[in-house]
Amino acid sequence: MSGRAPWREEEGEEEEEIAKLRHKEELSRRIKEQKVVVDELSNLKKNRKVYKQQPNSNIFFLADRTETLSQCKNTLDELKKAHQEMENSEKTKTKK
Numbered sequence: 001m002s003g004r005a006p007w008r009e010e011e012g013e014e015e016e017e018i019a020k021l022r023h024k025e026e027l028s029r030r031i032k033e034q035k036v037v038v039d040e041l042s043n044l045k046k047n048r049k050v051y052k053q054q055p056n057s058n059i060f061f062l063a064d065r066t067e068t069l070s071q072c073k074n075t076l077d078e079l080k081k082a083h084q085e086m087e088n089s090e091k092t093k094t095k096k
Contacts, residue, residue: 020086027083034076041069 041050044065052063 024083024086027079027086031076031079031083034072034079038069038072038076041065041072 048065050063050065050068051060052068053060
């Protein structure tokens with residue numbers, strides 16, 4: 001034993017599980033949000049203007065629609081990949 005009280009170790013494990021669950025929920029929320037963005041951009045008429053917000057700012061700049069759509073699809077793919085990796089690691093842990 002590590003000299004720590006066993007209930008302390010259990011509390012730490014519970015906190016870790018709660019943090020993982022929150023991260024998973026946040027990831028799911030971001031995936032849903034990104035799907036909406038991709039869908040909206042995909043359904044815009046070709047002549048419509050798209051503005052992209054600068055990070056940590058209230059400033060928007062005119063952006064290329066197809067480039068923005070491509071970036072959003074890439075972001076969605078990355079989010080899905082991260083979510084899938086999380087799912088796979090959870091399945092691996094339950095098998096052990």
